[in-house]
Structures are given as C-alpha cells and as structure tokens.
Amino acid sequence: MKKYTSVHDVADLNQLVQEAQHLKANPYKYKTLGENKTLGLIFLNPSLRTRLSTQKAGQNLGMNVIVMNLDKEGWALETQEGAIMNGTTVEHIKEAAAVMGQYCDIIGIRSFPKLQNRDEDYNEELLNQFIQYTKKPIVSLESATRHPLQSLADLLTIKENAVAGKRPKVVLSWAPHIKPIPQCVANSFAEWMGQADVELVITHPEGYELAEEFTKNATVTMDQQEALQGADFVYVKNWSSYTEYGKVLTDGEGWMLTNEKLQATNNAKVMHCLPVRRNVELSDEILDGPNSLVLEQANNRTYAAQAVLKRMLEAM
Amino acid sequence: MKKYTSVHDVADLNQLVQEAQHLKANPYKYKTLGENKTLGLIFLNPSLRTRLSTQKAGQNLGMNVIVMNLDKEGWALETQEGAIMNGTTVEHIKEAAAVMGQYCDIIGIRSFPKLQNRDEDYNEELLNQFIQYTKKPIVSLESATRHPLQSLADLLTIKENAVAGKRPKVVLSWAPHIKPIPQCVANSFAEWMGQADVELVITHPEGYELAEEFTKNATVTMDQQEALQGADFVYVKNWSSYTEYGKVLTDGEGWMLTNEKLQATNNAKVMHCLPVRRNVELSDEILDGPNSLVLEQANNRTYAAQAVLKRMLEAM
Amino acid sequence: MKKYTSVHDVADLNQLVQEAQHLKANPYKYKTLGENKTLGLIFLNPSLRTRLSTQKAGQNLGMNVIVMNLDKEGWALETQEGAIMNGTTVEHIKEAAAVMGQYCDIIGIRSFPKLQNRDEDYNEELLNQFIQYTKKPIVSLESATRHPLQSLADLLTIKENAVAGKRPKVVLSWAPHIKPIPQCVANSFAEWMGQADVELVITHPEGYELAEEFTKNATVTMDQQEALQGADFVYVKNWSSYTEYGKVLTDGEGWMLTNEKLQATNNAKVMHCLPVRRNVELSDEILDGPNSLVLEQANNRTYAAQAVLKRMLEAM
Incomplete structure (x- = not known):
C-alpha cells in the first residue's frame, strides 16, 4: 500500500478489517517490522484520538514516531504554484513536504478543510501535494473530504x-x-x-x-x-x-x-x-x-x- | 499501586523512598518491565521538570511515552455532569479520559487549580474524573491541591x-x-x-x-x-x-x-x-x-x- | 567532543565530513552507542528541518529523544545575573539549564537573535549560559550568530x-x-x-x-x-x-x-x-x-x- 486516503486505496476491505482484528489480538507480534523506520505525524489541526492511536500503532510495530504540530511548532505553508512568497507563508509545500519525506519512511498528515471554497477543499490540494512531493507512503489522518482511518x-x-x-x-x-x-x-x-x-x-x-x-x-x-x-x-x-x-x-x-x-x-x-x-x-x-x-x-x-x-x- | 495522587496512596513511605534510591543507583535495571507499555502524560498546564523527569522515568523503565499538551494540541474539556455542550467545551471528560485510558497503560495528568472557587479546586474534580473514567492507573503530575511526585x-x-x-x-x-x-x-x-x-x-x-x-x-x-x-x-x-x-x-x-x-x-x-x-x-x-x-x-x-x-x- | 557551537569546536573538518558520509551509508550501525542515553532538544524558536533531522539522528544512534518547545510548553527564562525576578520571567537559566542537564546526556538548543542589540546577540549569552549551567555536551541547533549543523x-x-x-x-x-x-x-x-x-x-x-x-x-x-x-x-x-x-x-x-x-x-x-x-x-x-x-x-x-x-x- 503506497497511500491511504480513501476507500479506493484499499484492494480488499474484508482483508483489511481482518488484518485489524488480527492485530487487535496480537498488537506486538510485528514489532520488528518497523525497526529503523520512522513514522512522521504532521498535524495542521488539533487531534486527540488520531494523534494518540496512530502514535501507538506505530510504536506497536516498532517504529520511531515523530509528531510535529506544524501549525504551532513550524510555520505557514504556501501551496500555490508560482507564488511570489512575499506574504505570510514562510515555506512552500514543495520543499516542506519533500524534506519531511526525506526524514520519514511513512508520513501521516492531518489538514482540515477551510469550509470557504468548496472546489478548493474538494480538490484536496494540500493532501495531493503532500503525496506528490514527499515521495513516501502517505496516510491521511483526516483530510478536507475524508477520514479513512x-x-x-x-x-x-x-x-x-x-x-x-x-x-x-x-x-x-x-x-x-x-x-x-x-x-x-x-x-x-x-x-x-x-x-x-x-x-x-x-x-x-x-x-x-x-x-x-x-x-x-x-x-x-x-x-x-x-x-x-x-x-x-x-x-x-x-x-x-x-x-x-x-x-x-x-x-x-x-x-x-x-x-x-x-x-x-x-x-x-x-x-x-x-x-x-x-x-x-x-x-x-x-x-x-x-x-x-x-x-x-x-x-x-x-x-x-x-x-x-x-x-x-x-x-x- | 493503582493511583498516586497523595501520600494516602502510599502504603509505606520508607519503602517507596528506598525504591527510589535503588532506582537512582540502577536506573536501567528494569527496562523490560515497561516493554509494550504506554505511558501517557497529559498536560493542561506548562511543565519543565515534571514533563522531562517523568518522560525519562518512563523511558528508563522501557515504556513508550506519549506526551500530550491537551491545552495546546487538543481542545477544552467539559467536566459538568449533564451539561448541554453548546458552548466552548468541545469534548466531555467522560469520553476524553476514557479514550486516553484505552490507548495508555498508565496516565499522568497535570491540572492546576483556577484559584477562584475553593470548593471546586479542593474537590479535585478533574483529577477524580480522570481516575473514574480512564480506568487505568493515574499519576498526579500536580493537581489542584497536591504535587506528590x-x-x-x-x-x-x-x-x-x-x-x-x-x-x-x-x-x-x-x-x-x-x-x-x-x-x-x-x-x-x-x-x-x-x-x-x-x-x-x-x-x-x-x-x-x-x-x-x-x-x-x-x-x-x-x-x-x-x-x-x-x-x-x-x-x-x-x-x-x-x-x-x-x-x-x-x-x-x-x-x-x-x-x-x-x-x-x-x-x-x-x-x-x-x-x-x-x-x-x-x-x-x-x-x-x-x-x-x-x-x-x-x-x-x-x-x-x-x-x-x-x-x-x-x-x- | 564536548560542545558543538561553531567550526572552532571541530578538530578536523575532513574527518567529521567523512564520519557523516560513513553514517549516511550506515545509519543504524551504531544503534547501541546511544542506548540509555537521552538527547534533549530545546527549542525557543520554530523549527522543521533541525527538529526532525536531529531527532532522527538521535534515534538512529539508539538514543531516547525528548523534544521541548520551551517557548510554548514552558515559560520565559531570565538570563541576567543578579536579576530581581519580579517581572515576566518565571525561571532563571541557571536553574532551567542545570535541571535539563540533569535529565539529559546531550542537549541541543535553538535560540534565535533578537536583532535589536548587536552586542547582546553576538555575545551569545543564552548559548553560553546553557553551556555553563547544563554541564553536559551542548549542540547548537542554531544560535544568535551561527548554525553549525x-x-x-x-x-x-x-x-x-x-x-x-x-x-x-x-x-x-x-x-x-x-x-x-x-x-x-x-x-x-x-x-x-x-x-x-x-x-x-x-x-x-x-x-x-x-x-x-x-x-x-x-x-x-x-x-x-x-x-x-x-x-x-x-x-x-x-x-x-x-x-x-x-x-x-x-x-x-x-x-x-x-x-x-x-x-x-x-x-x-x-x-x-x-x-x-x-x-x-x-x-x-x-x-x-x-x-x-x-x-x-x-x-x-x-x-x-x-x-x-x-x-x-x-x-x-
């Protein structure tokens, strides 16, 4: 699996549910699978369940988990192609996503819709740019239109x-x-x-x-x-x-x-x-x-x- | 020990002090004890020593430690029974504490008093609700009335x-x-x-x-x-x-x-x-x-x- | 190496670059070296690359890494010797740095210049006080005058x-x-x-x-x-x-x-x-x-x- 952003990324729903059931019964069975792998969890919005459960899921698999509240610990990202960045955005998603992809083996990203422009939200611009520029497997931690986990x-x-x-x-x-x-x-x-x-x-x-x-x-x-x-x-x-x-x-x-x-x-x-x-x-x-x-x-x-x-x- | 919120939770003070001394001399001796166990540290107020020392204590015992600054990374919690939540609180502590309890094996919680209503503070409402709803061992990281660590x-x-x-x-x-x-x-x-x-x-x-x-x-x-x-x-x-x-x-x-x-x-x-x-x-x-x-x-x-x-x- | 704050802390530049190349080819070769060692990363300013790459570097070496955004999770530090602390600073760097030194084996610290008083910035007051009071090896994660990593x-x-x-x-x-x-x-x-x-x-x-x-x-x-x-x-x-x-x-x-x-x-x-x-x-x-x-x-x-x-x- 290379990305997990909607049901369309899942080849067989039943098998994935069975996998989850199997892991619920054996949470630590695959602790060597994630050895020396880094899971980066990037939040542009608050989170409780998603943050804790995904962090724990990574740890159960033996991964190193790095949590980054980009909205608070980092800075505002630019997403427009060709933007002249003389305003409030400090870094383009092209660079930000690419460097996070270099440091992490899998990246989870949460970004809520702004609920102002429907096309913009439903285009899933930020999520899609992350997929494009990180070049690593991406897990949606809730995007503008879906919450597949x-x-x-x-x-x-x-x-x-x-x-x-x-x-x-x-x-x-x-x-x-x-x-x-x-x-x-x-x-x-x-x-x-x-x-x-x-x-x-x-x-x-x-x-x-x-x-x-x-x-x-x-x-x-x-x-x-x-x-x-x-x-x-x-x-x-x-x-x-x-x-x-x-x-x-x-x-x-x-x-x-x-x-x-x-x-x-x-x-x-x-x-x-x-x-x-x-x-x-x-x-x-x-x-x-x-x-x-x-x-x-x-x-x-x-x-x-x-x-x-x-x-x-x-x-x- | 199921909770640690005051001296009354300690059966024998001398033995606990001796345990601490023993661990100071042998900090990594029990690293397998915490294997596959998650320590959740929940902060509703700033912390330096408590945060770092408790995180380190958990790691010394081999635990996975998850730190959550709930006031900054999360949202405001409701604590009143029966509240109609049409105001600023986003989640009731009944749910928030219960789900944190599901993800963690031990939970540490810090919550300062508001210093406005004495009865409210001295009732230790938030701490007691955490104990009630998490159903997991709770360590006070400083509550409204005590700082037992x-x-x-x-x-x-x-x-x-x-x-x-x-x-x-x-x-x-x-x-x-x-x-x-x-x-x-x-x-x-x-x-x-x-x-x-x-x-x-x-x-x-x-x-x-x-x-x-x-x-x-x-x-x-x-x-x-x-x-x-x-x-x-x-x-x-x-x-x-x-x-x-x-x-x-x-x-x-x-x-x-x-x-x-x-x-x-x-x-x-x-x-x-x-x-x-x-x-x-x-x-x-x-x-x-x-x-x-x-x-x-x-x-x-x-x-x-x-x-x-x-x-x-x-x-x- | 006891501190890493500028090129002057490096005995042989070529050897250090070769070391980095060797680690790039073998990132997990020294995972036992950092066992039971804690790396504390203290940020007084936002960070993306430095935060993620240094956290990963520590984890690659088997260290426990604790990240602390002191400006957000903690409080304002006093740096003036002899200050009567009746203002906005909550803790003197003498204590804050010393206790962080007790909890960590290596400390990384980021602190930007204020760009108001040149002498103050170029004296590297905060960095130097950290070095003095932590009594642990210090890595600059960008200081007032340099960014050696x-x-x-x-x-x-x-x-x-x-x-x-x-x-x-x-x-x-x-x-x-x-x-x-x-x-x-x-x-x-x-x-x-x-x-x-x-x-x-x-x-x-x-x-x-x-x-x-x-x-x-x-x-x-x-x-x-x-x-x-x-x-x-x-x-x-x-x-x-x-x-x-x-x-x-x-x-x-x-x-x-x-x-x-x-x-x-x-x-x-x-x-x-x-x-x-x-x-x-x-x-x-x-x-x-x-x-x-x-x-x-x-x-x-x-x-x-x-x-x-x-x-x-x-x-x-």
Whole structure:
C-alpha cells in the first residue's frame, strides 16, 4: 500500500478489517517490522484520538514516531504554484513536504478543510501535494473530504458487533451542532459502508445532501423516523451543508438521537467518531447507556492505523 | 499501586523512598518491565521538570511515552455532569479520559487549580474524573491541591542529606511572590513530612494558614525567626491564601530567606521545588551557595517518578 | 567532543565530513552507542528541518529523544545575573539549564537573535549560559550568530557534488527578503568555507558586510555578476545588516538568482538552507531545476547531526 486516503486505496476491505482484528489480538507480534523506520505525524489541526492511536500503532510495530504540530511548532505553508512568497507563508509545500519525506519512511498528515471554497477543499490540494512531493507512503489522518482511518475503525466495530448471518441495516443520521463542521467523516463513512456488506440509509434535513460520489449505494431520506425503522447501527454525526457550502442551515431541533427514537430500531448500537457535544449531538442517556459503541470505535482506531501501517511497511 | 495522587496512596513511605534510591543507583535495571507499555502524560498546564523527569522515568523503565499538551494540541474539556455542550467545551471528560485510558497503560495528568472557587479546586474534580473514567492507573503530575511526585523527591532528598541518627527539624517557610500561586506544593510537602520521621514547623504571615487536613502533625508559627532556630532543612515556598482563597495578602517584605537568617539554623540545607523567582522568593546568595539542594531535588524527580511507575507496572 | 557551537569546536573538518558520509551509508550501525542515553532538544524558536533531522539522528544512534518547545510548553527564562525576578520571567537559566542537564546526556538548543542589540546577540549569552549551567555536551541547533549543523551538512553536500580534482569556487550570494533575517547561516557558512579547501567569494549589496571574524578567508565584492563568474556552487541566502544592525537596507531588486545569471557560472549547483521564499529569494526555475541541491542539503542534516552526536557519545 503506497497511500491511504480513501476507500479506493484499499484492494480488499474484508482483508483489511481482518488484518485489524488480527492485530487487535496480537498488537506486538510485528514489532520488528518497523525497526529503523520512522513514522512522521504532521498535524495542521488539533487531534486527540488520531494523534494518540496512530502514535501507538506505530510504536506497536516498532517504529520511531515523530509528531510535529506544524501549525504551532513550524510555520505557514504556501501551496500555490508560482507564488511570489512575499506574504505570510514562510515555506512552500514543495520543499516542506519533500524534506519531511526525506526524514520519514511513512508520513501521516492531518489538514482540515477551510469550509470557504468548496472546489478548493474538494480538490484536496494540500493532501495531493503532500503525496506528490514527499515521495513516501502517505496516510491521511483526516483530510478536507475524508477520514479513512476513522471509517476503517468504524467498519471493524460494526463487524465485531453485528449479528452473525444478518446483513445489518446501518443508518447515518445527521445531528445538530453549534458550528460548521466538515463533511469528512460523513463522506468517508458513506463511502466505506457503500462498499461493505451492509444496507446503508442516510437521513438528514433538507439542504444537507452529501456529494453524490459518496452516497451511490445509499438510500437517502429526510424522514429520520422512517430511516431508523429496524436499524442495527445508527451512526450519528453532524456536518455542514455541501450544497450551500460550509453553511449551517438549521438548528436541527428534533434531530438529536434519544432513547425514545431508538425504540423504532432493532435495539440499534449507536456510533459517533468523537469528540461529541453531549446533549447537542447525542443525549447523555445514549452515550452513558448500553447501546453506545463510541468507546469501542475509539479503541479500534489503534488497530485500524496499525493495519494500514503494517501494509505499508510490508510493501517497502 | 493503582493511583498516586497523595501520600494516602502510599502504603509505606520508607519503602517507596528506598525504591527510589535503588532506582537512582540502577536506573536501567528494569527496562523490560515497561516493554509494550504506554505511558501517557497529559498536560493542561506548562511543565519543565515534571514533563522531562517523568518522560525519562518512563523511558528508563522501557515504556513508550506519549506526551500530550491537551491545552495546546487538543481542545477544552467539559467536566459538568449533564451539561448541554453548546458552548466552548468541545469534548466531555467522560469520553476524553476514557479514550486516553484505552490507548495508555498508565496516565499522568497535570491540572492546576483556577484559584477562584475553593470548593471546586479542593474537590479535585478533574483529577477524580480522570481516575473514574480512564480506568487505568493515574499519576498526579500536580493537581489542584497536591504535587506528590515533588513531595516524594523532596523526602528522598532529605533522607540523602540528613545526619545519621538525628531526627531532622524541617521548616516550611512561606516566601514572597508577585502573583497568586497554588497551595499544592506546600500542602503536599506538609502532608508528606507529617507522615515522615521529622519534626515539622510551618511558618508564614497571618492569613496564609494551610487547610488543616495537611498540617495535622506540624507546629505552625508566624514568627519566622523562631521557626528557623536549629532547623536542619528549610523548604522555601510561596502560596496564596487558603482562607481568603487565592488572594495575595501581603508583599511579604522581610520573608525572603537570606544567609543572615540562615545563621539561626543548624547550617540548614535549603530546598525549593523550582521554578524559583530569584531575589523575590530566594536570594542569589543562597541559591548559588553551598546550602542549596534545589538541583538535587530536581534530579530526584526522575527516581521518584520511576519508583511510582515501577510499582504500577508491577501491579498490572 | 564536548560542545558543538561553531567550526572552532571541530578538530578536523575532513574527518567529521567523512564520519557523516560513513553514517549516511550506515545509519543504524551504531544503534547501541546511544542506548540509555537521552538527547534533549530545546527549542525557543520554530523549527522543521533541525527538529526532525536531529531527532532522527538521535534515534538512529539508539538514543531516547525528548523534544521541548520551551517557548510554548514552558515559560520565559531570565538570563541576567543578579536579576530581581519580579517581572515576566518565571525561571532563571541557571536553574532551567542545570535541571535539563540533569535529565539529559546531550542537549541541543535553538535560540534565535533578537536583532535589536548587536552586542547582546553576538555575545551569545543564552548559548553560553546553557553551556555553563547544563554541564553536559551542548549542540547548537542554531544560535544568535551561527548554525553549525547546517554548515556541516552544507560542506558534506559540496563534497558529494564537487568535481574530483578541482578546488571548487563557492559563492555566497545575498538574496532579497521581506523582513529582517539573522546573519547566522551566512556567518556560519563563511566560517566553514574559510576552513575548507574551496575558493570562497561573498557578494552582497552595500551595507551588508558580515562581521570580519567570519570572512577572513573570503573575497568580498558587491558585484554579483563578477562573483558568479566560473562559480561551481552558489549559496543563496538573505541576511539583515550587521553594520546597521538588524536593518533591511534595500529591497534587493535584481539580486534574486535566476537561470540567466547562472549562465556566467560553471553550471553551478545552487544551495539554500531552507525555508526559502520562492520568487523572492530564489526563482522557481532554479528551485525546480536540475541545478538545485536544496533537498540534498536538507537530507544531509540528519547525517551531520548524527556525526556530531556520535562524537559526543564516544567521548562520554
């Protein structure tokens, strides 16, 4: 594996999930694989789960891990070709990415969208330039449009909690939030579920349609109650509008998942990528109750990252 | 050992000090003990000695150490039960602590008091929630009311420098400062000395009485000269008022320790936890002179942390 | 080797360059040398290459590496002897450096000049106090007046790219910039080239003369075209004025290196320490063209640092 930025970089989803399960059972079995290899984790935005789980995944494989909060420890990067750099950017990504590639064997990069210009965000300019200029395997630690390590952990969590022999109904249910949030996690989850052996239903208020490329295999409805009928898993997540890009169109009253709403489901397990705003996105009663899988998901982040890193190390 | 937050978590003080001494002589003897174990060090406030010494202690034991400056690299945590999180906090400590607990085998946490609401600070809300939600052994890296790794290093330093066969007189002497400082180090030192085989005298200006729970075995006087008579060790430290909570009540003129004042002592060794404001809390002549133990104390921080971590690793 | 702050700390330049070449070919050969040794990297200013390459160099030698962004994770240091610390500085360098020395076996320190008071900067107060108080081997990660790890990497890069049997002509060519930049890299490069087996020519606009101590073995001219004649290497770098200290005296129009200017050279290789402001200091056409060595230089930083650390470890 040379890059891991979306589901399209994965040849066989089931095999990768199995790899993650195998590593969860044997986290230190491949400690010599990463010997003398350096994993560079570059953050242009804050991170808790991704930072800790990916750092741990690298260490489990015996790698040296270097964490760099480029926004705080470094300086602003230029991404425009041909720019006359007489402003605030101190270094062009051409050089910055290339030198990081020289020091590291695998690079993870996190960069959020600005939510101002849709084309710019959806072009994944920064991520693609990193891929182009580092010349090393790149792992997305969440980019402008996707969060594939989260999605792999989510799929692993669903597999672990699904009832044997039944194709699960999985509902991605939009939730309220107080500020504009990227579409990455929702895009990525839809894209992964679309390739997995599940029935995917997406529900959201009007104006919150995700880009079509991510929802091809999904049923979309604006009727949350209808969507929840018989669901085995409900993935709760806020995102801002894709069509009116980056905008918050509604306060989402009535969209927060509660135990009452869960009654329509098949005693569904509830998922969220975290961080979650309690009693805005999800109610205390669900997060503190027996149906929540949010901590399982977070725990599985380590093994999702480890599976990806192992594949990359093996391909060197 | 499952948690290390105060002297009350230590079954036998002498044994723990001996363990630290043993590790100081043999720092790398137990490098396999921490193999495949992750130590997470979470800072909500700046740190120099604690950060470096605890990181080193973990590495000496063969642990992987992950440092996270949560205030800078992460986001604001909610601690109120039932909060509707539509404000500035991004994640509830319930989730944040739980996921950190999943990634780490031992967690160290530093969180200073806000010095605004005494009950809130002395309830140790954040520390206690961490203990509750991480479900992993927790080491306090300084909390709202105590600094137990410092106190263990202090006790080790006193033991190393005490005259054999004599029960030392130890004086905790309040010092001036330009701003409000927590009571943690003073509380903790008093609490530890109260359990050690020393004579403890505390001296401070009026209004600076520490909470009674920490000073049970101490003689308290507002006459610094009287306190210093025949002292073997003088521990210098500023703290803000406990009774008029968080307030600076006096500029403390005349309270700074000098060589002249030391003449009343038994050629006392002088201690301070650092950082120290020179010529405000302590005079240059003492810090640069032969009686200062401040660097010894700092050095012993590594072995204090290592002794605690070793106990926790052994109990797994 | 006990300290590495300038070319004067190097007994034999050629041997050190050969050591770096040897390590480049065998980066992991000495992994046991650094076992149980801690490298502390202290940054008072941002860093990308220096941080990553030195961290990697330490890890290649088997060291534990602790990175501390003292300006962000710690607090402001006092450097004045006898200061009454009732202002913004929280700890004196006497204590801070001494305790870091206790926790680390080798310390790297980066501290930029303030460019306000020339004597203060050129006295290298902070670096010298670190050397005095840590009592451990010190590596400069760029100080107020020099950047010796960069210079060693530069010399290695020149050696790798020089035509056998010909003493190369090396030109240090001032470049425009939008703000005041330290003289460190230029000073250091001039000082190193002055000791190496090269012909050194320095060219800059009027008023940008470097301090004489660094340029003793160089020809200096304000005619860039004349300087470039027959050059084998052109090292491009901006620096602010030394004589009118810290000032930008000209916008430097016409001083940016271009392919057209390169025609006067012996198909010269072009060097820059990075970060570089494209199309201000250096044109895209050169940075993206076949004559650029800037990435080679950055890559060689790892082995320059590793050679220095290896010498220090061997001397313990």
